[in-house]
Amino acid sequence: MCEKNEYCNLLQSYNWAKVKNNWDHLYTGVYKNNELVATGLVLIKRLPLSFCMYYLPRGPIMDYKDKELVQYYFDQLKKLAKKDHCIFIKFDPAIHVNDYDSKSYNINRYKDTEIYLDIFKSCKATHHGYTMSIADTVQPRFQSNVYSYENIEETLPKHTKRLIKDADRRNVQIIHGQGELLDEFSRLVELTESRKGVALRDKEYFKTLLENYPEGSVIFLATCNVYQLDKEAKEKKVQIEKDMDATPENAKKKLHRLEDQLQSVNKDINEYKKIFDEFGQEDKEIAIAGILSIQYGNTCEMLYAGMDERFKKFMPQYKEYVENFKWPLIEDVCGVIWVV
The missing domain is CATH 3.40.630.30 (Gcn5-related N-acetyltransferase (GNAT))
Structure with a gap:
């Protein structure tokens, strides 16, 4: 279900629990008429005194506009959490609020979010607000x-x-x-x-x-192969110098162009030399x-x-x-x- 859902996210995939192997985990789901309609990877952080916290990174995955489904899922999850001495549940679903060009400023970015927030609040969830500092959230709120x-x-x-x-x-x-x-x-x-x-x-x-x-x-x-770049630059330098020697003094435009080319290639050669000083002059x-x-x-x-x-x-x-x-x-x- 997760891979086909519009709220699909890598952090809710089955194997993400194996990546986060320093956490315990639960795989949760809701069936309706024999169809899986909600899933949630729950990461569990064990705390002192037998307490714990639940965290659903970018989850759960479901139709967030289905108030009955959202309510049922969290009611059942809270029952599990209570048995596990969980002191709080944190979740940050991958709801696409809005997008805009990087050169623009989006003044209407939160206009369609109230429907989600009202449903979450009905489940006794607390929204931490549209924070602007990356330190205020576990997952980034903005993505390119x-x-x-x-x-x-x-x-x-x-x-x-x-x-x-x-x-x-x-x-x-x-x-x-x-x-x-x-x-x-x-x-x-x-x-x-x-x-x-x-x-x-x-x-x-x-x-x-x-x-x-x-x-x-x-x-x-x-x-990149700096050895080959250096070789090509030195060959180019030799050719430029030959061209300059063969160019009459009165061909000032051509000489000026060749001087610019020589200055550029010398700059490249000096740059490659600094790289060789650190990496060695090898053909690789x-x-x-x-x-x-x-x-x-x-x-x-x-x-x-x-x-x-x-x-x-x-x-x-x-x-x-x-x-x-x-x-x-x-x-x-x-x-x-x-x-x-």
């Missing part, structure tokens, strides 16, 4: 969504297309896989943690995600950015990303984002969600 198209490259902004061309000019390549890319992806995430002063997840956690979603998980890596591909995504139901969520800041001028993330947007395995996928 990119909806899939057949030729998604044609819909990209000019700025994005230009940055992808910058990545192409530096021969940035995109590869994808699973466990075989885990070491490099984890290294990139660690670099991001150090740079931003945040704690994300470690290699074992990423491995758990891949193992529990073998059909829907993917790692994308952006790679280097992973410079990565994304771990999981496709579930009708969305693909970019869960974690990392980048080596030393390669930020290579613009790898733009190219790998687009490759990820095109990746979802099912043909009728309706959207790609990038969680930020």
